[in-house]
Amino acid sequence: MSRKYFGTDGVRGRVGEIPITPDFVMRLGHAAGRVLAAHDIERSHVKAGERPAVLIGKDTRISGYMLEAALEAGFSAAGVDVCLVGPMPTPAIAYLTRALRLQAGIVISASHNPYYDNGIKFFSAGGSKLPDDLELEIEAALDEPLACVPSAGLGRARRIDDADGRYIEFCKGTFPFDMDLRGLKIVVDCANGAAYHLAPHVFHELGAEVSSIGAEPNGLNINQDVGATAPAALREAVLAQGADLGIALDGDGDRVMMVDAAANLYDGDQLLYAIVCSRLQQGNVAGVVGTLMSNLALEHALSKLNVPLARAAVGDRYVMDMLRQRGWLYGGENSGHILCLDRHTTGDGIVSALQVLAALRQKDCSLQELLGGLKLYPQKLINVALSKGFPWQDNTLIRSTQREVEDELRGCGRVLLRASGTEPLLRVMVEGEDAVVVGKAAEKLAAAVREAVSS
Secondary structure: OOOOOOEOOEEEEEOOOOOOOHHHHHHHHHHHHHHHHHHHHHOOOOOOOOOOEEEEEEOOOOHHHHHHHHHHHHHHHOOOEEEEEEEOOHHHHHHHHHHOOOOEEEEEOOOOOOOOEEEEEEEEOOOOEOOHHHHHHHHHHOOOOOOOOOHHHOOOEEEOOOHHHHHHHHHHHOOOOOOOOOOOEEEEEOOOOOOOOOHHHHHHHOOOEEEEEOOOOOOOOOOOOOOOOOOHHHHHHHHHHOOOEEEEEOOOOOEEEEEEOOOOEEOHHHHHHHHHHHHHHHOOOOOEEEEOOOOHHHHHHHHHOOOOEEEEOOOHHHHHHHHHHHOOOEEEOOOOEEEEOOOOOOOOHHHHHHHHHHHHHHHOOOHHHHHOOOOOOOEEEEEEEOOOOOOHHHOHHHHHHHHHHHHHHOOOEEEEEEEOOOOOEEEEEEEEOOHHHHHHHHHHHHHHHHHHHHO
16 A cells, blocks of 8 residues: 555645645544554553553644644544643654553654644654554545544543653763763754753753753744754854854754864764764674765775665665664664664654763763764755656656766766655755765756756
8 A cells, every 4th residue: 555645754744735734633643543542452552441542742833733732632532542742852752652651652743844844753652653554554544434432432631741851861861870061061952943941951961061042932933044954053153152062953853963163063974973983882883774865985984893884765764674674773864863772762863962972971082083084975965846746767868867977976976866755855966075076966967857847
C-alpha cells in the first residue's frame, strides 16, 4: 500500500490545506487512536475495557492550539486518554512517552519549516518513530467513518505538570557525572521554538554561564532568522558576547549546529565526528550511518580511524532503520540530526550538544581545536521548486546535464538529485574538492532543472 499522507517525518503541510486542517487532524487522531488501542489490547499492553493513553506535545506555532484541540477530540472519541504537555521538543515527547509508560507520543510540529506549516509526528511506546506498517494501518483507518465510543468510554484529558523538569533531568543525565561546564560561556539559540524554556536551563544547571537568543516565541517567529537553519544570528551573538561557543537548535529541538569562539560554524557531520572520536576513546565503534548528503570528507576521516560509514536515504528515520539493521549506535545528517542510541532513542539537539561538550572536556580543548582537523569538502545545495508529480527522474534534459556535470568533476566529486520528503522541492547537490567548480556545476544543473520544469 502506498502512502497518501505520511511522509518521511509524519504528516506535514500548509495549515488550512489538506492534511493540516482541523477536521482531517481530528480524523487522524481518531484513526490513530483506534489502531493503537487495538494493537495494545492485542499485545496485552492494556487490558480489554481499559483506556490506552497517549502524550501530545507541540512546538510554538500559533496553529498548534487548534491542532492540539482537534487531536484531543479525535483520540477522545476513539476512547483514548490524552496527556498534554504544551510546548515541548520532539525528543522530549519520545522520552516522556517511554518514561510515563504511555502507548504513543504525538508531536505537533513542522520542525524547521516556517510558522505557516505544521505537522503531526508519532512515536511508539518505546520512544521511536512508528514503524511503516502502523503508519499504513492508520492511513487505511482514515477511510473508515468517524464513530464515537459510548460516553462512558470516552477518553479523558489531563496536563502533565512536571514534564519540563523530567526532561531537563534526563538531558543532564546524558552528560558524564564526573564532568561539568564551569568556566564555559555559551550562547543558546532556541529558534523561538519548543526548547525555548528548557535548553538554557540544561546547560546552566551543568555549570555554564548561559545567555539565550531566539527564546521569545510569539506563534509566528519560529525559525525566523534564528536557529539551526539560520545560524548567522548565533554567530553574531557569540562574537558580540565574547562567548566560548554557541549552540543552535531548530524549531522542534531535534537538530543542532554549533559555533566556536571565532564564529566558525560546525554542522551535523562535524559534530557527529567529534562524538565518534570521543566514543573511540572509551571503546570500539562498530560503524556510523550517514546519509546520501553526508560530506565525503567525513567518510574519509572515519576511514582513517577504521570506522566504516554507511549511507542511508536522507531522513533520520532511514538513518535509524540502518542503525538497527546493523546493530550500530551512532549516525546522523549534516543538517544536524544526530543519533546517539547509547543516550536516547531518537535525535535530540540538546543531548547531541552535550555529547560534543563532553568530548571538549575529555580533550580539554576548544571546539576549534577539536574539529579543526576535519575539513569538509565544498558542497553546493540548491533547492528548485517542483510542480506536483513532475517526473524529474526521467527528464532527458536533467539526465544529460547531470552526466555533463559529473564529467566536469573528473572523479573528484559527486552529484546528488533528490526530491524533498516534506516540501515540493528538488534538492540539487554537488560536492567536490574545488569550490569554484562545484558552484558552477550546481548552478548549471539547477538551471537545467528549472528549464525542464517550466517547459
